[in-house]
Amino acid sequence: MGRAAEVSGLSERHAFTGPAPAQKLTRLGRLCGMLTHVGRLGAAAMLGALSAATPTSAEGDLRLVDAVKARDLPAVERLLGAGVPVDSATPDGATALHWAAHRDGLEMASRLLRAGADPDVINELGVSPLVLACENASAAMVGQLLAHGADPNQAQPTGVTPLMACARTGSAAAVEALLASGATVDRRESVSGQTALMWAVAERHADVVSHLIAADADVGGGSARGFTPLMFAAQQGDEALATTLLAAGADVDRANNGGSAALLVATESGHLEMVRLLLEAGADRDAAGTGRTALHGAVQHERPDIVTLLLDYGADVDARLTARLPKFAGDLASNTGPGSMVGATPFWLATKFTDVDLMRLFRDRGADTTLAADDGTTPLMVAAGIMSLEGYDRYGRLVFADDTARRREHELDTVELAFSLGGDVAVVNEHGQTAMHGAAYTGNDAVVRFLFERGAVVDVADLTGLTPLGITEGIWISGTFLERPTTEVLLRELGAGRGVVQ
Numbered sequence: 001m002g003r004a005a006e007v008s009g010l011s012e013r014h015a016f017t018g019p020a021p022a023q024k025l026t027r028l029g030r031l032c033g034m035l036t037h038v039g040r041l042g043a044a045a046m047l048g049a050l051s052a053a054t055p056t057s058a059e060g061d062l063r064l065v066d067a068v069k070a071r072d073l074p075a076v077e078r079l080l081g082a083g084v085p086v087d088s089a090t091p092d093g094a095t096a097l098h099w100a101a102h103r104d105g106l107e108m109a110s111r112l113l114r115a116g117a118d119p120d121v122i123n124e125l126g127v128s129p130l131v132l133a134c135e136n137a138s139a140a141m142v143g144q145l146l147a148h149g150a151d152p153n154q155a156q157p158t159g160v161t162p163l164m165a166c167a168r169t170g171s172a173a174a175v176e177a178l179l180a181s182g183a184t185v186d187r188r189e190s191v192s193g194q195t196a197l198m199w200a201v202a203e204r205h206a207d208v209v210s211h212l213i214a215a216d217a218d219v220g221g222g223s224a225r226g227f228t229p230l231m232f233a234a235q236q237g238d239e240a241l242a243t244t245l246l247a248a249g250a251d252v253d254r255a256n257n258g259g260s261a262a263l264l265v266a267t268e269s270g271h272l273e274m275v276r277l278l279l280e281a282g283a284d285r286d287a288a289g290t291g292r293t294a295l296h297g298a299v300q301h302e303r304p305d306i307v308t309l310l311l312d313y314g315a316d317v318d319a320r321l322t323a324r325l326p327k328f329a330g331d332l333a334s335n336t337g338p339g340s341m342v343g344a345t346p347f348w349l350a351t352k353f354t355d356v357d358l359m360r361l362f363r364d365r366g367a368d369t370t371l372a373a374d375d376g377t378t379p380l381m382v383a384a385g386i387m388s389l390e391g392y393d394r395y396g397r398l399v400f401a402d403d404t405a406r407r408r409e410h411e412l413d414t415v416e417l418a419f420s421l422g423g424d425v426a427v428v429n430e431h432g433q434t435a436m437h438g439a440a441y442t443g444n445d446a447v448v449r450f451l452f453e454r455g456a457v458v459d460v461a462d463l464t465g466l467t468p469l470g471i472t473e474g475i476w477i478s479g480t481f482l483e484r485p486t487t488e489v490l491l492r493e494l495g496a497g498r499g500v501v502q
Contacts, residue, residue, distance in 0.1 A: 061084050061085065061088050062088060062090060063075075063079055063084060064076065064079045064080070064084045064085075064086065064088055064096045065088065065089070065090060065094070065095065065096050065099060067079055067096070068096040068099040068100050068103070068105070068108055068112075069099050069103075071103065071105060071108070073107060073108055073111070076096070076108060076111060076112070077111065080111065080112075080115045086112055086115045086116050086117045087117060087118050087121055089121075089123070092123055092124055092125075093121075093122065093123030093124040093125075094123045095117070095118075095121050095123075095129075096108075096112055096117065097109060097112050097113070097117040097118070097119070097121060097129045098121070098123060098127070098129055098132060100112055100129070101129035101130070101132040101133045101136075101138075101141055101145070102132045102135075102136070104133075104136045104138045104141055106140055106141060106144060109129070109141060109144060109145070110144060113144065113145075113148040119145045119148045119149055119150035119151075120149075120150055120151050120154055122154075122156075125156070125157070126155075126156040126157045126158075127156060128150070128154055128156075128162070129145055129150070130142065130145050130146075130150045130151075130152070130154065130162045131156065131160070131162055131165050133145060133162075133174070134162050134165035134166035134168075134169060134171070134174060135165055135169060136169070137166070137169040137170055137171040137174065138171070138174065139171045139173035139174040139177060142162070142166065142171070142174040142177050142178065143173075143174075143177045146177055146178070146181045150162075152178045152181040152182055152183035153182070153183060153184050153187070155187070155189075158189055158190055158191050159187070159188065159189035159190035159191070160189045161183065161184070161187050161189075161196070162178055162183065163175065163178045163179070163183040163184070163185070163187070163196045164187070164189060164194075164195070164196045164199055166178060166196075166208075167196035167197070167199045167200040167203075167205065167208050167212065168199040168200070168202075168203050168205075169203075170200070170203060170205035170207075170208055171208075172205070172207035172208050172210075172211055175196075175200075175208050175211050175212065176211050179211065179212075179215045185197075185212060185215045185216060185217045186217060186218050186221070188223075188224075192223050192224055192225070193222075193223040193224030193225075194223045194227075195217065195218070195221070195223075195229075196212060196217070197209065197212045197213070197217040197218070197219065197229050198223060198227070198228075198229050198232055200212060201229045201232040201233050201236070201238070201241055201245070202232045202235075202236065204236055204238050204241065206240060206241060206244070209229075209241055209244060209245075210244065213244070213245075213248050219245050219248045219249055219250045220249060220250055220251050220254065222254070222256060222257075225256055225257045225258070226254075226255070226256030226257040226258070227256050228250065228251075228254055228256070228262070229245055229250065230242060230245045230246070230250040230251075230252070230254070230262045231256060231260070231261075231262050231265045233245060233262075233274075234262040234263075234265040234266040234269065234271065234274055234278065235265050235266075235269050236269075237266070237269060237270075237271035237273070237274050238274075239273055239274055239277050242262075242274060242277055242278070243277065246281050252278055252281045252282055252283045253282075253283060253284050253287060255287070255289040258289075258290060259288075259289025259290035259291070260289065260290050261283065261284070261287050261289065262278055262283065263275065263278045263279070263283040263284070263285070263287060263294050264287065264290065264292075264293075264294050264297055266278055267294040267297045267298050267301070267303070267306055267310075268297045268300075268301055270301060270303060270306075272303070272305050272306055272309065275294070275306055275309055275310070276309060279309070279310075279313045285310055285313050285314060285315040285316075286315060286316050286319055288319065288322065290323065290326075291321055291322040291323025291324070291342075292321050292322075292323065292325060293315065293316070293319045294306075294310055294315065295307060295310050295311070295315045295316070295317070295319055295346045296319065296321060296325065296344075296346055296349060298310060299346050299349045299350050299353070299355070299358060300325055300349065300353075300395065302353075302355070302395075304357065304358055304361065307346070307358060307361065308361070311361075311365050317345075317346065317347075317362060317365050317366055317367045318345050318346075318347075318367055318368050318371060319345065319346065320343050320344065320345060320371075320374075321341055321342055321343060321344045321345075321349075321373075322342065322343075323342065324340070324341050324342065325341055325349075327396055340373055340374060340375045340377065341373060341387070342373060342374045342375070343371075343372070343373040343374030343375070344373045345367065345368070345371050346358075346362060346367070347359060347362040347363070347367040347368070347369055347371070347379065348371065348372075348373060348379050348382065350362060351379040351380075351382055351383045351414060351418050352379075352382040352383070352387060352394060353394045353395055354383065354394050354410050354411055354413075354414040356410075356413050356414055356417055359414070359417055359418070359421075360417070363421060369418070369421035369422055369423075370421070370422040370423070370424075372427075372429070375429055375430045375431065376427070376428070376429035376430045377429045377433070378423060378424070378427050378429070378435075379418045379421075379423060380415065380418040380419060380423030380424065380425065380427070380435045381427070381429065381433065381434070381435045381437075381438050382438070383411070383414040383415045383417075383418040383423070383435075383438075384411075384415055384435040384436070384437075384438030384439045384442070384444075384447055384451065385411070385437075385438030385439055385440075385441045385442035385444065385447070386429075386433055386435070386437060386438035386441070387438075388438070388441060388442055390441075390477055390478075390480055390482055391480070408442075408444045408445075408446060408447075409446075411442065411444050411447055412444065412446045412447055412450065415435075415439075415447050415450060415451070416450065419450075419454065423435070425451050425454050425455050425456035426455065426456070426457070428460065431462055431463055432460070432461065432462030432463040432464075433462050434456065434457070434460050434468075435451055435456060436448065436451050436452075436456045436457070436458060436460065436468045437460070437462060437466075437468050437471065439451060439468070439487075440468035440469070440471040440472050440484065440487060440491070441471055441482070443472070443484035443486070443487045444487075445486055445487055445490050448468075448487060448490055448491065448494075449490065449494075452494050458491055458494050458495055458496040459495070459496050459497070467496070468491055468496065469488065469491045469492070469496040469497055471484070472484040472485070472487045472488035472491060473488055
């Protein structure tokens with residue numbers, strides 16, 4: 001089953017309901033405790049595999065548990081009539097009622113409850129029959145347990161309540177029964193601070209969401225990381241749920257702890273129509289709490305359709321980054337040179353990513369195609385290769401099979417377009433780098449020749465004293481020795497090494 005997940009680098013997961021790593025558990029205890037974590041189908045498969053192998057124990061008479069697991073109602077009747085304790089448990093705390101709830105055996109559970117089974121019994125992981133009934137989305141079992149006094153607010157050690165479990169599996173009738181029995185609608189689990197409403201939205205259970213909102217669930221509150229129900233709807237691309245939440249008073253521009261609002265979440269999750277809905281609802285098209293706008297996010301995620309939509313709604317075509325973009329993976333290799341993205345415009349990013357179609361789109365929408373990042377790195381420089389990553393594509397994704405010829409042709413197209421739109425081959429950024437340094441890093445001989453023919457100097461030294469020729473002769477970058485022998489030969493032919501321009 002899906003889990004709620006934030007974008008923009010902050011993962012929001014449903015609470016893990018199993019044990020702390022240090023706990024010593026039997027096999028059955030571990031499996032029972034994980035039922036609300038793995039889902040009813042996976043749990044059924046695991047528990048079913050052990051259904052004929054319940055261990056015996058000096059701690060209790062396990063015949064009743066075995067009879068329930070075997071779905072043998074006559075045996076259950078005989079054992080209860082013989083006085084076998086109804087709450088006898090396996091060493092991990094699982095009782096016959098746990099198994100009846102897990103098997104969704106309504107008649108079996110009814111007989112056990114009438115015999116005095118404790119409806120709130122928990123195994124040593126804190127899992128109750130009511131939670132197992134919710135995992136099965138069994139409204140009938142939930143109702144039966146509640147009718148026999150089960151506590152609708154009994155929480156597991158992680159803070160997960162039956163209402164959360166039922167909200168996740170999607171039984172509106174079970175949720176309604178829990179609410180009618182006094183379930184607290186806005187309880188938060190203790191791992192991520194999520195509520196039943198967040199779980200229902202993340203799993204796209206519209207009927208459950210409606211019941212929770214009718215019970216005055218908080219539509220605007222955030223999780224421990226500030227992720228709101230509307231953000232979960234935006235992440236899932238569920239426009240109907242987003243509409244419901246907005247109608248109930250959700251704040252379209254509320255940001256999470258990292259600064260992301262629903263518009264950025266929808267954009268970076270790739271949901272065009274959700275972006276449109278949020279814009280129609282008045283979302284701030286230029287919100288930049290993360291240091292980037294939705295337009296920057298759409299460029300990074302290669303969504304020209306969302307770029308066009310945002311521009312149609314008046315997004316600032318020249319918005320500047322105030323922080324680096326999030327990375328697609330963890331810590332990547334150091335980029336080639338100390339350039340910074342801070343101050344980059346959407347056009348600058350499109351150029352860095354060698355997306356010539358987006359570059360033309362921004363040009364046609366009035367973008368300033370010469371704006372540099374705060375450190376003076378220009379679009380032409382990043383087109384040529386400044387801030388490229390050895391072994392990664394221009395988006396920072398690991399490359400396993402590189403079509404070098406095609407990549408270099410694409411880089412040349414990008415450089416040519418950036419130059420035609422006002423790029424200056426002579427500009428030096430605050431690190432002393434030029435576009436020619438970028439071409440040396442990538443080893444793109446066609447770009448080197450193009451820049452040279454338009455007046456680029458081949459022997460400019462950066463602040464560390466490194467020239468384009470020095471780069472091609474060989475340098476160490478993040479533990480990798482980078483050399484460009486054909487580019488070295490070309491630079492020497494063009495006069496490199498005959499004098500350094502400081």
